[in-house]
Amino acid sequence: MTFLVDEEITFRKLEILLAFMETGNLARTAEKLDISTVSVHRALHSLETGARCALFRLEGRNLLPTDAARTLADVAREVVRTMSEGVRATREVAGYSADRIRIGSLYSLTSRTVPKVIMGMKLRKPDLHTELVLGSNADLLQKLRDGAVDAVLMAIPDDAQDVESEPLFEDDIFFAAPTGSRYAEMAEVDLGACRHERFVSLSEGFVTYSGFMESFRIADFTPDVVMRTGDIFSLMNLVSGGVGYTLLPGRVRGALPQNVRLVPLQPKYLVRQTIAVNFLRTRERDPNLLALLALCRSSKAELA
Structure with missing residues (x-):
């Protein structure tokens, strides 16, 4: 079954609706979203056109939501949340994870190299949460390809054309x-x-x-x-x-x-053995990985 949504109903207009339902006032909604009062009014009226029913009523100079508006707002809240999560998940699959980085490592690197990398990342990106996953070369390479980790500190893998490696030390x-x-x-x-x-x-x-x-x-x-x-x-x-x-x-x-x-x-x-930071070539533009690479390149003498 195909579900069609009127083109007048957009995510931006739903966000304006939610802001209006929270503030209860056109001027305060405009101030919160940094847009004009006219833009807020047009968006709400456009939602009425798209929904094909009255969402608001005038009492004096006040615009008041109807039960239909409250119903639409409840649905909009869930739709916007779901889409936000969907965009975040899509970015992660594409190699862009804004708030965390998952680093895989050999056990033998945890006494010196790993702590220095984690502390260095904390200084460079204080809001970035770092997760550590330990395992063998074979396990970590598979996790890298499966997307379970973002980068791996281990020996450079043999015959891995899909992996980019930045040598750290021998x-x-x-x-x-x-x-x-x-x-x-x-x-x-x-x-x-x-x-x-x-x-x-x-x-x-x-x-x-x-x-x-x-x-x-x-x-x-x-x-x-x-x-x-x-x-x-x-x-x-x-x-x-x-x-x-x-x-x-x-x-x-x-x-x-x-x-x-x-x-x-x-x-x-x-x-x-040549120890390196390894990551998938398809993720070479990930800002978090670029920060990790910059750290490793500038700190090679300290990581050995």
Whole structure:
């Protein structure tokens, strides 16, 4: 079924009606909306034409609403609210969200990079609400494509033509060992000589897991992984507890348990990660993302 609304009835005229119903006076309505009294009167009369019924009656020099006007105002209030929400939702789908930004991040970036980004955004846009979503590279990339987050702090994804990335810093992978172990005081670790050791690792989907596997590919053996975990802080605690060794990015150094050491790998096993702020190319004009990019570009030295 097709519903037709007379062209005389517009959102602007409905807003004028609502203002008039609130103030009860043509002059006060004009003052509130910063328009002339004549414009208010014309809009109300035009609504009567479009509704094809009397909405007001004159008592002396006063224009008073009828029950029909009150009914139309009740409907107009809901229509204007629904349209306002619809416009907001449309802008979000198109990549424009005025009052919030949802930032995804790797767990390993929460000890230094994420707090600096959030505080920087608060200074740049005090009225902007920031939401933080944590996950693996794979999870965060999917959330970015699904529109669940607006930008992601993670490694630059491979073969993602739909994603724009602004590199922030490069990070090396280190051998993580508890103090007291034979590796803790080494100048560098020969990963190829660790075939007999037990290891712990992150789950698949994390960039650190990818670096972990790439280093062992170079070492030409499959590590004996006795346990996997879904966040890097649990992984560090497993190393601290002596469950196994692992490979960790240098950015977690400030969050390490006291009895865990990061030891450089021999250069041939070195794997480097490039951490970036990533967002969809279709959203490159979003004002909130532009503010985030400006912050990251001006603060790169502080974010590493």
